[in-house]
Amino acid sequence: MPSGEGQPLLSQSDLQDGRGVMGTSDRQSLRSMNSETSDVANELRKNLYSTRSSIIAQVGAIALFLYIFYHIMANDIIFFTGHPALNNFAIFALTQSIILVQPTSTAAEKQLGATVHGIFNVIAGMAFLGALSIIFVNKAAHQGIHFKSVHARLGLVTYILLFANVLLGITQYWTPYVYGSVSRAKSLYKYHRVIGYASLAFSFLTATLSTTTDYNRSIFGMKFSVLFGLVIVTSIGLAVRIRPQKFQFKFRRS
Ligand code: HEM
Secondary structure, three states, X not given: OOOOOOOOOOOHHHHHHOOOXXXXXXXXXXXXXXXXXXXXXXXXXXXXXXXXXXXXXXXXHXXXXXXXXXXXXXOOOOHHHHHHHHHHHHHXXXXXXXXXXXXXXXXXXXXXXXXXXXXXXXXXXXXXXXHHHHHHHHHHHOOOOOXXXXXXXXXXXXHHHHHHHHHHHHHHHHOHHHHOOHHHHXXXXXXXXXXXXXXXXXXXXXXXXXXXXXXXXXXXXXXXHHHHHHHHHHHHHHHHOOOHHHOOOOOOOO
């Protein structure tokens, strides 16, 4: 039997203290990499609550979520309930994904931020899609007319903007070659930002105008003024955090 055959490759004590798997310098560099990653994650997490503007945005976003949630719980849970519930969850996830990446400075922070931002947005996108499917099934059940109210029309615009932007964001970041090159894909980030803020503004407006639907007036009971007020507070918090230089639009002089 060749030497070592039939013996465990690593003894129990080696496994316990990591000897034999990697050298001391390997372990030190792994430890420092781990601590750098957790520093980046901590910095990024702080974006959600550490400044005055983020606190204003969070107060508005959480109050908006709770206000709609309260009305969902205060009414009978029916198939239709999925529509406001999923839209509410999606708006909250979308707001958090934007607050998270508003200020990112280092390359590592940008990279982790983009990944988490993408995950949040895919989750929000799925919730929005679920909410849209529910209202379609609901309308089909009683042959309801599509896109008749202001809320329904604005909702359609919101969904189109959101899905186009999620697609743009995913392809720019994960498959930049579809735009010809990485730098070309990067040059389109500013459009992703503009459409991102526009789709959030449309989501806020659509949710606020859901108060004008017959269902809200007769059953659900949300107040336009409350939703509008909360949307304004959230928007102020978000707006102060916008860095205009990140849009980098070049205007030609005539
Ligand atoms: C950003 C959030 C929301 C979006 C994007 C959205 C989108 C839409 C869309 C596109 C429709 C029309 C579907 C069709 O005509 O086939 C619709 C209908 C409806 N939504 Fe929403 N919605 C949102 C939030 C809410 C909330 C919070 C409520 C709470 C009451 C609500 C209540 C209704 C009602 C009652 C209808 C059926 C009446 C109508 O077509 O106007 N929606 N929604």
